[in-house]
Amino acid sequence: MAQSLYMVGVLVGSAVFGILTDRFGRKALLIWCYLQMAVMGTCAAFSPNFTTYCIFRFLTGLAISGISLNSATLCTEWIPTNVRAWAPSGYSYTTGQFILAGVAYAIPDWRWLQLTVSLPFFVFFLYSWLFVESARWMAVSGKPEQAVKGLRKVARINGKMEEGAKLSTEDLKSNMQKELSSAKSSHTIMDLVRTPVMCRISYGVSFIWFSTSFAYYGLAMDLQNFNVNIYLTQLIFGAVDFPAKFISFLTITFIGRRFSQAFSLILAGLCILANIFVLPELQILRMIFAVIGKGSLAASFNCTYIFTGELFPTVIRQTGMGLGGTMARAGSILAPLVQLTGEFSPSLPLIIYGVTPIISSTITCLLPETRNMPLLETIDEMER
Template identity: 65%
Template sequence: MLASHNLLQNFTAGVPDHHCRPRPPANGSTGAIPLLVSIPSDGHRRPQRCRRYVEPQWHLLEVNGTVNGTVNGMVNAATEPCRDGWIYHDGVFAHTIVSEWDLVCESKTLRQVAQSIYMAGILLGSGLFGILSDKFGRRALLSWCYLQLGVTGAGTAAAPTFGLYVLGRFLAGLAMAGVSLNSASLCMEWIPTEARAVVGTINGYCYTLGQFVLAAVAFGLPRWRWLQLVVSLPFFLFFLYSWLFVESARWQVISGRPDLALEGLRKVARVNGRKEEGDKLSEEALRALVRREPPLPGGSLATLLRTPGMRRVSCGVSFVWFSTSFAYYGLAMDLQGFGVDVYLSQLVFGAVDIPAKLASVLAISCVGRRVAQGGSLALAGICILANIGVPTELQMLRMAFAVIGKGSLAASFNCAYIFTGELFPTVIRQTGMGLGGTMARVGGMVAPLVRMAADVTPVLPLVIYGAAPIISAIATCFLPETRNVPLPETVKDVERR
């Protein structure tokens, strides 16, 4: 259900067809003024969205629709902004935040700003919950974030103003980051090395399933408040069953709580039918298996950059996460821009994740994490840049390049979760994952704003979206390979590697 919130504004903030509300009839007349004489036409003979005539142009009702050599109602008459609001047409989108709060014309940027503020919440949450979970544990923070996401998501559905809507989305973004980071770390620290790629890919396919769920629910619930509510309620159920999770034994030992780690491991042994092996475990054995790092001078954040090995890992991970998220949301949040049915586009964009993530797990397991990461980023950048040379009339070809690019970025995300967790040591793994998540949210926050650059030059957003993953693919070459290598427990392990 993470996908349902991340991509929610494709539907809750869809832009319906609209035009200015015509001027009210003069002299108290009750007759409606024809649209043709009230609203100028654009180059496609459709009513302009943001302008209307100052005075009705009655002469446009003449048979040929031509006056003084002007054609199709394109006359040199004075126009003005939509002073009396807009009329929205029922179509693909029946009722969205755009039609409710008039986020069009002069206010159209607020739609992108709302998505950027949501990403800003994930940005702040990535750093905040990364540090807190290294201090208080993975499970407790995960349970809290489930509850926060359910409460704030449902509260957003009842927001009476745009300001409160944005605040609710920001708080949901905070919780979203905590869910992503802590669930990934729990898997990373419980699953054996040889099965980690497969489990990570299964989790990735669950995200893909969420994209299908979003398309289906959005199709059945065209009103944005109901859609917002329905995708938020499941998190209350997730909160309830999260108390069945077992806290990371690695984190408990590193944090000086081997007694709790021993209790959790024996519970796991019973579940797995290995009770006798669990009873043989001891606190001394756990301390020997997982070495504790001495107190980190300056804290865990400073440790990310203190030594040469940690600097290389931190910088490389930052490049990978930023560019993957930046290009991903640049494509995934512009479904209306491809000229294809938005629900079909959502299904296709979700379906491409299936072969993409399968290819990524094969590459991760066979040729290594570094090649899989760099290759998926490079392919995504090439596909995005290729669309620059495709005419806008060839909608299906443009869609094909975008789908391949989006699939490559989904594969990059799949690899990044596994690769990042294996690069950072246990003592600051969650902080390192938080760094990656933070850079991803910076990318996700900037992506909608870059879309506005199309007002300057239509191809400029594609140039920026395509260049970022190619640069990051080069940066990936400087990271160490982690395939079939034990997880590092301390900073010294990273430096030795």
């Protein structure tokens, strides 16, 4: 129950923070989410009863959505397209899995464990004030002066003070005249489906996020039948991310986003389906297929954040990311319910878990390739 409510919080957070961030900025919401994560996580550790614990876990889920989506968008809007896939965020997730397994083994008491993983977010909250707001967002939101100020700060950090000093509001407006003239003062979630191209992208992205999360938690459901030590499983599942994400980075950078997304999804689906034909006694072989499937889904998630951020224009990018995050949570909530179909046939859950990402891989092929393409700023640009 607590885990389900946490997932509901992540779902609601994806929708709410996605819309709010496009209106109020990436940095402000990210700072708030770090603080909320720290406070709610700490409060959960001191919960006097189960109901209170569930409430704090729900609010923690809200915060983690804001952190993951805002971090991805801020990276997308600051990092050049040719090196965007090499941003270290993917390996940070994997490193976190390793640390969590060790910390959980060392601290068996859940209250102390909850407190240990929550307190660092107070540190993250403090240093997040040093982040630089997205210059793209500020420019298309009618704040060119602040955009130039942010660009100068980044130029100074990069040792380009002379180039930064030459930047001016007039230069920015001149270079972005077309984007600024077509940018609306505000956007709503309905803009995601208002035009034909936006509609196609929104539906495609939604299915990718849904199927990746749905298959991931379906794989987790199947792991319960493996009778493997939980700490060892955490380490193995964390270890496979390193080679999987490295291969993903190579294909994303040198082949393309669309290929990487489609290939990782179809490989994950095939690995899940393969376990239908493996006898329960062959635990090692079943674990191998599960590990490869998990690595493929980790690569899919890694590509999804980059691909989604590049597909949506700046004025509604975070809302689009929020849509994807919401669909991912819908997948994670529905995944356990598929286990009920096992009453009709023991293989039916794995068939559903495996077929869904394979269908999604074909839908991915209908989306445009974004490798080495400049980020678009407005919906009009996207339509053109």
